[in-house]
Structures are given as C-alpha cells and as structure tokens.
Amino acid sequence: MDFSLSEEQLLLKDSITTFVDKDYLFDVRQKNIKTELGYSSDFWKTFADLGWLGMPFSEADGGYNGGPIDLMVIMESLGRGLVVEPYIPNVVLAGGLVSRLGSEEQKTELLPKIISGEIQMSVAFSEPQSRFDLNDVITSAKKEGDSYILDGYKAVVMNGPSSNNIIVVARTSGNQLDKEGLSLFIVDPSSKGVSLRNYSNVDGSKASEITLEKVSTPASSLLGNEGDAFSALEEVIDLATLAISAEAVGIMEKMNEITLEYTKTREQFGETLSSFQALQHRMVDTFMAYEQTKSLLLMCAAKLTDKSDDARKAVSALKYQVGIAAKHVGEESVQLHGGMGVTDETNIGHYFKRLTTIRAIFGNTDYHLKRYSAL
C-alpha cells in the first residue's frame, strides 16, 4: 500500500505550483475574469505548451497517457491557485467523450486541437428540470435523411461562451428519464437555430443557456452510436467529479493556510486571533475536514485507476464528503476573517465562491448520498 506520488507526478505538481505561485497572481486573475473571454488565452497556451492539456489522452491520440491520479494532481494544484481557465469542460468532459466515443475522423479532427489549445469545447448535459440526473433529457434529436433535427433547452453549460464546438446530449428515443436512447452531437454554436445566452457565474467562470430550435446537424456529427451514450457520459462525469473534488481539496488546503496566516497576524484585545482557543479549535476542525476529504480523494483516485467494482460508489462517497467539507471550510474561513472575509478585495471570499459552486457541480450532497445508498 503506497500513497506516494511517482517522480513524474511530483514534477507535474511542482510545475503547476510554480506557475500558480509566480504567474497566476490574484489581481491578474481578477482582471481576467472581468474580460469578455473571462480567462487568459495566454495562460491557456501555457497549459498546452507545458503538456497539461494533453495529460489524460492516450499516446495514440497525441497525449501523455495520464490516469485519474495525474488528473487529481493537476486539479489539486489548479485549485490552490483558484485557476479559472476551463480545464474540466475542455479536457475532461469534451475531450473525454471524444476520446472514448469518437470515430477516427472525429478524433483526428478534434483531439490534437484540444491538446494544443487551439479550440475550446464544452458539453451540454444539464436541463432545467434534470439537475444532476444525467438520464433526465427532454431535448430531442430526430433523424431526417442525412441529418438530425435538434430541439430543446440546455442549462448552465460550462464554458459555453468560448466553445467552438458544443457536445449536446439529446434524446433519439425513449422517455424523459430513460437511460437508453441518449445520443451525443457535436454542434457548431453558429449553426442556424442555436442561440446562446452567455453570462458569468459567481465564481468567475462563464456559462450559457442554450436554446436549440429545429437545428439541423449532419449525421456525421453524431458522436458514438445512436441511443447509446449514457454509460460513456456517466463514466466521463464520474472522472470529472474526481477532478472537481481534487480542485476543492486544493482550494480547502489553501483556504486553511490563508486563514491560519491571517489569524496569526490580526490582533484584537491586544492578542493575535490565533491565541484564542475558541478559534484554534475551529481551525483544527477545518483542518480535519480537509484531511478527511483528502483521504477519500486518494482512495477514489486509486479505485478509478484500478477500475474497482466499487469505484462509482467511491465517487459518490467522495463528492458527498466534498460537499460537507466545502460548506464547513468555506463558511468558517470567511467567519474567521471577520469583515475582511466579505470584501471583494480579499482573496478568501473568491475561494469561498468557487468552493460554493463546486458543492453543486456534478451533484450535491443529497444527490450523491442517494446514489451512494443505491449503489
């Protein structure tokens, strides 16, 4: 039993940590999220140059054959830096689906461009009524000759605004909640009948509401077999759940450090805040919450790597724990900062906002507790 990272993984961690500490400064990030793009295309290029965008792809697809543990290492480090560049929507979600289901032609067309950072992609899987249930899909796709006609509405699509291609989950057969009958289509957002309402989320990321009205997309845009997308989608979302949990663990580790440092310098009643036992014990509790979550993160990454029978159950255990710990660590960090915690100029509040959106992304505690119980 070995919890240590390999030499390559340590180097990877080191290279991202160096980037985050030296280049990804808080005020630079704050400027970037206020631009129309919402992140830095220069930084995105750096990610590509340093090989981070190619990590999870096979060597045959032009990547570095990285597994869940490598993904965990990347996301934990990006989390510490509160990196807003859309790694998960591009690389884990869209890249994951294309590499699993794509034809040779689709892979050759898209994967090199994802890996080189040339294109941006996203996956439109959620709808207003579906929340976290991947099988709950009303958006329909009907075959007409050599094309499919898409109709429906997709909610809060991460990275929608910059995407050159959007992978849309649509129903080709069956009823609203059926797992069978789901298909994926690679849609050009400039196609006739596609309209995007773009906006910022509170965590600084960008998203879109997407309306599809009689959108005609060629049969060649079908990704994978018709009606057979569910299991691949679930697998990719599970991996993305690991990724976002790792991001949360990185954020919590950083928030605990920032808070501890703050309480060691801030003085009230002639003493530092850290000298008060009531506050010390609360920081011990947030430290333990982080540690507990980190333990489940490592467990889950190992089980996904081994393709264990209980890997999916481990994903839900992890995301449930992330939800509990994120609320605890996030809210306590703000409280221990006092008034400074609720100001826009202090970084802690921005870490808090991202940690809060992560609680719901790919399923909140209620969803994952139910899934855990059912598996």
Place this chain on the structure above:
Amino acid sequence: MNLSFSEEDLKFQDEVRSFIAENYPADIKNKMDNGIPVSKDDIQTWQRILSKKGWFAVNWPEEYGGTGWSITQKHIFQNELADANTPTLVPFGVSMCGPVVYTFGTQEQKDRFLPGIINNDVWWCQGYSEPGSGSDLASLKTKAVKDGDHYIVNGTKTWTTMAQHADWIFCLVRTETTDIKQQGISFLLIDMKTPGVEVKPIITIDGSHEVNMVYLDNVKVPVENLIGEEGAGWNIAKFLLAHERTGIGGIPALKREIRRLREITSELPLGEGFLKDDELFMDKLNKLEIDLLAAEYSELRTLAAMSKGGHPGPESSILKIKGTDLQQGLSDLFVEALGYYAHPFMSEDDLISNEGRIGPDFAANVMPHYLNYRKVSIYGGSNEIQRNVIAKAVLGI
C-alpha cells in the same frame, strides 16, 4: 500510488483468516457473538494463541519478537481479527509498556519485562490519571522519594482500567517538585503485590466494573524498576500517548459493527416492513459509513507515513478524534435502531440464563455500550486536549 492488495497480500489474508477460523476457541466466540462479557482467562487464552503463533506483538521490532510485517499486512491482520469478532487485545502490556521498555529501558530491563508481556504471563495496567490530574496530566502528585536502593511511593491513581486483573502497573510519579510541572516526573514499574498497593472498583454508568482507584501507601519500589532517567518521565509519557492514540480509533471494529447494524436494519420489524425502509435512519447510517471510510483511509495514510520511518505524531490526535466520534456516533445509532428495546437492563446473569432475553437478541448490550462509550472522547487525552495538541503541533500556534 497503489492502494490495492498484491497476490502475496491476498495469500496472507487467507492465511490469517484460516488461522483464526481454526484456532479461535468456540466458547469465547460464543460469548463475543452473544454479548456476554469475556473473562480475564478468555482474553489471556486468546492472546496466548496469537502469541504462540508469533502474531501478538505485531508492531514490535523483529529483534524483540515482532512480526516485521508491512503496513498492508498489519492492516489486513487487524481487519481479520475484527471481522471474526475476537476479543480486543488488551493494550497496556503489548502496545504501551512493551514499546516503552524496548525504547527507553536498559538491556537488563528488556530481558526482565519483555518476555512476560509477549508470552502473556504478566498483566499490566496504566497508572497515569489521578483524582486531581485528568487532562492536565502533568499536574500529577503521586510522590516517589528515594531511600537507598528503593523509592517510597505515595499517592492515588484513578481510572485504572482492569487494575483488578493486573500483576504490574506502570506509573508516572513525581520524583522532584519543580517550577515547570513537566519536569521531575519519572516512569516507574510497580509490582501490584507489593505491600501498600490497594485496588478499589469504580462502577461506571453502564453498570460495569472496568476502572479502579489504585491507592499507593508507602509502597517500596526497587530503583532498578525506573525506566529511563529520573525526571525524564514526561518524554516517555508523550511518546506513549502518541502510540496509544493511533490504535484508539478502532476502525476495524467499527467496520464490523456498521455491517452488523446494516444487517439488523433488515431484521428489525417496522410497521409492515423493516427498519431499512426508514429513509431518515438509513441516511444517518450511510453518512456515518462515508465518514468511517474517510477515517479508515486517513489511518492508512498515517500508517504508510510511519512505515517510512516516522513515529506517530500529532496525526494520531486526528485519528483519535475521528475514531472516537465515529464510535460514539455508531453506538448511538444502535440505540436509535432499537427504540424502546434499548431500555431493559440485563445483568450478566440475565444474559447467561436460559430465561430468554427481552427484545431482539443483540439488544442487551446496546445501551450499556452507548453509555460506556461516553468514555472514549474523554480518555487518552480528552478530544479537547487533542485539539490543543493539533493546534500546537500541526497548525503551529
């Protein structure tokens, strides 16, 4: 990173499992499975069986009779013992006094005390707490005054677990009064048969006799029973507390108990169905199971770090807090599961008699266990003290 079992690990697991199946005495198993308290003889019988096999002092260095097992093997072993519901190994000799003797003792002391521990011929108890010194252990007042080649010891120890069975007690005593209370403490081994040693039971709220007062009245202790240097006892105490806290989480037993509770939810009738149909109850059970999984992997991380040469440090305080939270949480869920049937009080005689128990078979132990387990967040350094330890050592406050 690799958390899966190798072929050899799986073979080892089979070996341990078959050994337990073939050697765990049926009468002790029957008591354990039916919630009848095991005797001193039962515990010693089982510990000697392990000892004969060389599987008792698992964590000791090989030169003193340890196993030399890997972390994974130790993990497997503890899980198998717990799965089979074998009696909990009594820690005072093998996990506490033994490591102190082989770490701080002279060769003569090692030769004299270690065989008795590993062969289970000597039953040890721990003389730490005093009526005036609970969490503030260093304020202890039991005095040892040197008189030629002896110390004369006077004082009172309390909460002494299983002192009624003990042959020897290891004690923290004050050999000098200084301004800094952590100084002037020494680590002394005392034969319980020495004149002036008196044990009086303390009955706890579950009705059991587990802990005692130990009175020391002009007890004459040879100077060769001093471990380490005179006045250096606090360091030994700290070393020991860290050792004590790692095992204190009791994770393997919790895993067995939560599986048992899950089975029970399918057996206990509720309306026209079973307790498992109560979603609110099952939510609590599932939450606790996830928490336990996290604690289990936290413990494994600590053990893995230790296997690379570290001693259990402040991380053991985290395990103590999490483990005892879980122990109390699970004991409470058992009580909730039973409803009214948690209330009837069964004496040991009632449990053994043929009259039949009141309510479900397993019910008799549930409330006593809940009551008894209030102790776990208090002993071994209360959980509040553990938070102080973590604040100081991990957070650097």
